[in-house]
Structure formats: structure tokens, C-alpha cells
Amino acid sequence: MSKRVAVMDLGTNTFHLLIADGDIDNYQEIVHYHEAVKLGEGGINKGYIVPEAYQRGIDTMQMFAREIKANNATETRAIATSALRSASNGQDFIKEVKDKTGISIEIINGEQEAGFIYQGVKISGCLSAQNSLIMDIGGGSVEFILGNINGITWKQSFEIGAARLMDLFHRTDPIPPASIEALNLYLEDHLNDLFTAVATQKVDVLIGSSGAFETFAEVIEIEKGHPFDLKTTKNYNFDESELLTLTNKFVQSTHKERAASKGIIPVRVDMIVAASLITRFIMHKLGISKVSMCSNSLKEGVLAGMLA
CATH class of the missing domain: 3.30.420.150 (Exopolyphosphatase. Domain 2)
Known part of the structure; x- marks a missing residue:
């Protein structure tokens, strides 16, 4: 029996939600959203998320949580990269998302990020x-x-x-x-x-x-x-x-x-x-x-x- 899973890629510019089921060689996309959150806007090189960007991020995660529930995904992963990695209020954001949606965000390092990118490219068949x-x-x-x-x-x-x-x-x-x-x-x-x-x-x-x-x-x-x-x-x-x-x-x-x-x-x-x-x-x-x-x-x- 195939399982339905949800992946969230929480980038500096865009938050992605991908809900899919099937097996990896033949999976079916159920939902694929990309929201222009612009988490790094105004604060990217200062090391914090400015209030407007922070709120856009929270609103988007609440919308993602509704979509995940509506589409009956049984397993979820939310992966955060550079902006949340380097922001002084990144942990506050992660806690607020957990409190409001139940979604646990994982912050990955650059090496892990590169590893996931390789796996994604590999399954597309272009290597x-x-x-x-x-x-x-x-x-x-x-x-x-x-x-x-x-x-x-x-x-x-x-x-x-x-x-x-x-x-x-x-x-x-x-x-x-x-x-x-x-x-x-x-x-x-x-x-x-x-x-x-x-x-x-x-x-x-x-x-x-x-x-x-x-x-x-x-x-x-x-x-x-x-x-x-x-x-x-x-x-x-x-x-x-x-x-x-x-x-x-x-x-x-x-x-x-x-x-x-x-x-x-x-x-x-x-x-x-x-x-x-x-x-x-x-x-x-x-x-x-x-x-x-x-x-x-x-x-x-x-x-x-x-x-x-």
C-alpha cells in the first residue's frame, strides 16, 4: 500500500509544499504549492527575520497545515535552510509554527542540503x-x-x-x-x-x-x-x-x-x-x-x- 507524504522546503525566498503518493520511481503529485514568503527580505545579511516576513512565514505554514490535513498526508517533513539557519529569531519561528500547526521544522546544514539536492536531481534521470x-x-x-x-x-x-x-x-x-x-x-x-x-x-x-x-x-x-x-x-x-x-x-x-x-x-x-x-x-x-x-x-x- 502506497503512503501519502508531505514535504515542505522552507527556503529564503519561497516556501514549497509537495504532497505526493506512490513509489519513488512513479510518484503522483497531489499538491504542489510555492509561496513567495521572502523570509530573507530586509534582514538577510543582518541575521534576523523582519516582522513582515516572519508573519508571511507563519501564515504560509498555517495554510500548509490545512492542506496537509485536507489531503490526508500521513507523514510530513518540513526542512529549513539558509534563512532560518542563520536568523537570530529562527528558533522563535520554529516554536511558533510548532505551537500553531503541530509541524516540526528541521533545520539542516549546508552539507545535508547539498545531499538532498543531489538525490532530487538523481531521481529525475539527468545524471x-x-x-x-x-x-x-x-x-x-x-x-x-x-x-x-x-x-x-x-x-x-x-x-x-x-x-x-x-x-x-x-x-x-x-x-x-x-x-x-x-x-x-x-x-x-x-x-x-x-x-x-x-x-x-x-x-x-x-x-x-x-x-x-x-x-x-x-x-x-x-x-x-x-x-x-x-x-x-x-x-x-x-x-x-x-x-x-x-x-x-x-x-x-x-x-x-x-x-x-x-x-x-x-x-x-x-x-x-x-x-x-x-x-x-x-x-x-x-x-x-x-x-x-x-x-x-x-x-x-x-x-x-x-x-x-
């Missing part, structure tokens, strides 16, 4: 025997996982997420060239462990896990006049020049131009600039020309463990 570098750009942190279908050779989480970079460097729009240069130098300084890890390994492809990479794929296809549905597109291979052209366009754009672009969900309208800059930096720095998108990420990795 091969060749080495891939998986990159998951969150609001608070960015995870890099080096490995293949047989396992992980190296993984690490870096507190350089799009919300953090936006707060540090993207204060005027479009982002000025001096800020781009400062952001690139910042990445150069903070990603030494990544450069060391890949120095002796040949990376066949960069796999972008969900988030910004879904936006890149969707906008590229919409601009070609093609339909694009993330529910049916689990994997997508980019044309290098199309991806670089699009990221360049995002970097040079204004908020108004991005907001008018079909394919960018509201929570990513501003974050997409920092995400574009990280993506371009990694491609150029590591000399990677093959890039693909995988719509699976942490929540599917947690789901894999629950349904196994």
Missing part, C-alpha cells in the same frame, strides 16, 4: 556516468555538488545566495558595471573550495537545479513562441549562446522590463539578476559550455527518502 557539477542557487545559499549517477565526489554549500548578493550589490537598477565587477570579485574570493574541487576533475555539464534555471528555460522557449510547461519538462538542455544572451539581457534590464517579461515569476523578478551573474561567472571561470536545467531539487530528494 550520467560522466561528471556533472550541480548548482542550486537559493536566496540564502548556493549549493555545488560534483558527481555522477554513481555518487557524489564532493559537495559544499556557500552563503552567497541571490538574496544576499542582491542586498550587497544590486541596489540600483540596472545593476551598474562597478557593482558587477565587485560581485565577481566577491565570488572569486568566496568560492576557492569549489575551484580546488574541480581543478582535478573534468566536468561534462553544469546542471542547474530548479529555481532560476527554470526561469531561464521558460523565458528562452516563450521568446521562441514555444509552449513550456514545468510540470512536464523535468530536464532541459540549453544552447550556450542563447543562455548567455538571455543572462546578459537580464543583467542589463530594469525592474520594469523584467516584470513585463513572460516566464519570470514575481519572486524572481529581481533575484534573476544575481542568479544570471553567478551562472555566467561559473560558466566562464570553469570553462563549462554544456548547461542543463533539472526541475527537481531538495524537496524531491527528501521525498525520495520518504517514499523509499
